[in-house]
Amino acid sequence: MNISHFIDYTLVAPSTTEHEIIDHCYSARKNGNYAVTINSCYVPLAKQLLADSVIKTCATIGYPFGFADTKAKVFEATQAINVGADEIEMVINLGYLKSRNYVSVLKDIFEVKQAIGNIPLKVTIEISELTKNEIIKACEICLDARVDYIKTSTGFSKSGATLTAVKIIKKTVKNKIKIIASSGIDDYESILKYIESGADLVGTSTNVMQVNKTQQARNSKIFKQYIDNLEHKQNTENHAKILKEMD
Known part of the structure; x- marks a missing residue:
């Protein structure tokens, strides 16, 4: 099985350099990955490097903790699209979710989705910070906000994806939202397991080759x-x- 097309190839470290972005995009082109996910400042560079390819350029906004004001997220998202982003990835406001301020969580996501129109929106829910019930609630909010992807983790929290969490998300959203299992997945067999468990894509900073x-x-x-x-x-x-x- 060729897993390259299932990889959302990620490089969002705070110390990422232009040279590393160039290497990252070259690797993505060579292996035929689904997308590169990068910090929004590097979108113009990545877009240039990936010209004439089908690889998506996904920009992170309000990253990695999701606490930015909604208006700031909207501005960053629209600006990223203006310079070439094909997809937008945001992080759910965990503080609002933990406070059970579900209206604000929904408003935060929906306003970004509304601002970017038909551009796919990926929402990271950071499963390591959530209980099972909170994962389910976050998924229900994402359904209401009509997001395109739910992503398990940023890679900046306590731990990354789990098979159990992917199955919980899949059971909640069924086929209405796609799933990205992310963080801590860096080998061929693990990627296969997550795809078999219901993930549509795997977010990883390791460009795993087909066995x-x-x-x-x-x-x-x-x-x-x-x-x-x-x-x-x-x-x-x-x-x-x-x-x-x-x-």
């Missing part, structure tokens, strides 16, 4: 031969030892 099945089979064969030779050597040595003791 080479031929190479895997060859390595397994070599390893088996090594074990067989080792066992044969041990058996020969044991046999010689027994004969010596009999003498």
Whole structure:
């Protein structure tokens, strides 16, 4: 299975340099990833580097904690689109959610969605900070706000995605919103597990390549031969030892 198209290739570290963005976009082009997710200041550069490709440029706004004023998020989102962003990613206001101020949570998301129109909106709910019921409530709010993707994690909190959380999100939103499992997923097998559990995309800063099945089979064969030779050597040595003791 070619997993490259399922990867939302992410580079949002606060120390990210222009040179790193260039390398990041080159890697995304080489491997055919779904999108690159970057801080909004680098959208013009990424858009230039990804010209003539189908790879999306996703800009983060109000990142990574989601506490920016809604008007500031709206401005940052529209500005990112003006300079070339294909998608917008925002973080839910966890303080409002924890306060059960659900109206403000909805308003915050909906105003950004309304401002960007048909541009896809990804909302990170930061599952490591939420109880099961809070995850469900956050998903219900995202349904009401008509967002396009729910993302599990920013990578800046206590931990990242879990299979359990992805299944809870999937059960709540069904097929009405797509799911991005993100943070702590950096190998082929893990990506497959998350896709099988209901994730549509996997957010990772590691550009995981498709496993080479031929190479895997060859390595397994070599390893088996090594074990067989080792066992044969041990058996020969044991046999010689027994004969010596009999003498």
